[in-house]
Amino acid sequence: MxxxxxxxxxxxxxxxxxxxxxxxxxxxxxxxxxxxxxxxxxxxxxxxxxxxxxxxxxxxxxxxxxxxxxxxxxxxxxxxxxxxxxxxxxHEAWLQGYRFYVDERVIVPRSFLAPLILEQFQPWLVEPERVTRALDLCTGSGCLAVLMAEAFPEAAIDAVDLSGDALAVARRNVADYHLDEQIELIQSDLFAKLHGRRYDLIVSNPPYVDAAAMAALPREYRHEPEMALGSGHDGLDVVRVILRQAAEHLNPGGLLAVEIGHNRVALEAAFPDLEFFWPEIEGGQDTVFILTREQL
The missing domain is CATH 1.10.8 (Helicase, Ruva Protein; domain 3)
Incomplete structure (x- = not known):
């Protein structure tokens, strides 16, 4: 037409x-x-x-x-x-004023973690300059890893994803920002290939869409990789693994920040003994939780 x-x-x-x-x-x-x-x-x-x-x-x-x-x-x-x-x-997406290359090998960058990263997770990180190693788990296009490198210029950043196709896109974005020496891309199923690696900060925007929401996704979202969206019946399959294993990869005083969409109620019901902190984020209330290593 x-x-x-x-x-x-x-x-x-x-x-x-x-x-x-x-x-x-x-x-x-x-x-x-x-x-x-x-x-x-x-x-x-x-x-x-x-x-x-x-x-x-x-x-x-x-x-x-x-x-x-x-x-x-x-x-x-x-x-x-x-x-x-x-x-x-x-073939471009914008996040917090930063431009990233994208194609259908990765989900389109959109994360409520982005402003927290650029604010150096204040006030939860008392001394941001002491962050020497950080991890972006489920990096996709690499957008959050790039923002972490910008926010913590002295830190070594690991960016992990299970998808080799996603890491190819991330590699392009890392190169575009001339961050090849600061960001290491690693193909791994979450922490599986990170034995012995510990971090001062771990962030993750993992798959978190539950089965009912996956079945009702608009056609636009079905162009995105399904493995980067769906996470079991209640949307928490990947988050459960992160919460079980994150402590052994965090230094004392280290911080874990994870985006979970609209799953707060389900998450708190599944982990009643954890005292999650939910930072106020414009347009994304109750979408990101923060925990310290000690809480984990």
Whole structure:
């Protein structure tokens, strides 16, 4: 349908209006960087035309060349007909102002751990400068490992994932930020290949979607690797392993921070003897817990 509009739509303003209409008509699901049709349409149009993605108004009345209109029509058509998330179409995702390469080998970066990392987990880490080794468990695209390296520039960072495909994407992002000497990528099933390694800080955004939610996922999410999303009947299979094994990989006073989505009630019921701390996060209340080694 977008292809039929190539000869009718002239300006960027025309394309923006039409894209928003089609996105709304198709009932697309947003949640991979944009929250509504207008923002996603503007982003896809600006990116496709190689324009600054934070400046729309100066270009609204600019006309598109035929080849530009053709490329834009093809991309918007894929978004509507195949329900491919925008970051997979543009091969980029943004997290806390940092740009990362992504494709369908990894989930799209979106983590409530990101602001905590850049704030050096204050006030829970009393002396952030004393973090010399840190671990990003289930690293995926490597986005959190990169943020950890930025927040703790003197720390050696291990970034672990079971998926070799995910680590290939992470390797590209680590190289893009020139962090090859600070971040070590390790293929491992959680802690399996980390014998003898201890850390001052462990963060993890593991799979945590429960079986019912997996069955009800919008089509957009089904383009993401299933192994990076689902985690058993109650969404806690991977978290249980982390909680059992994290203490032996944390130094005294070390910190564990894990994102679990909307599973707080189930988690606290499963581990009634643990006193989880739930930091206040804008838009993500009760999605991340923090524990010390001593609590574990």
């Amino acid at each position: 977008f292809k039929d509009a190539v000869n009718q739509l002239l300006t960027l303003r025309d394309w923006l209006r039409y894209a928003v209409s089609r996105f709304n008509e198709a009932g697309l699901f947003f949640g991979h960087g944009s929250q509504e049709a207008y923002d996603e349409a503007a982003y896809l149009i600006l990116h496709t035309l190689h324009l600054p993605i934070d400046r729309l108004d100066p270009f609204l009345d600019a006309r598109l060349l035929p080849d530009e209109a053709k490329r834009l029509a093809e991309l918007l058509d894929r978004r509507v007909e195949q329900r491919i998330p925008a970051p997979y179409l543009t």
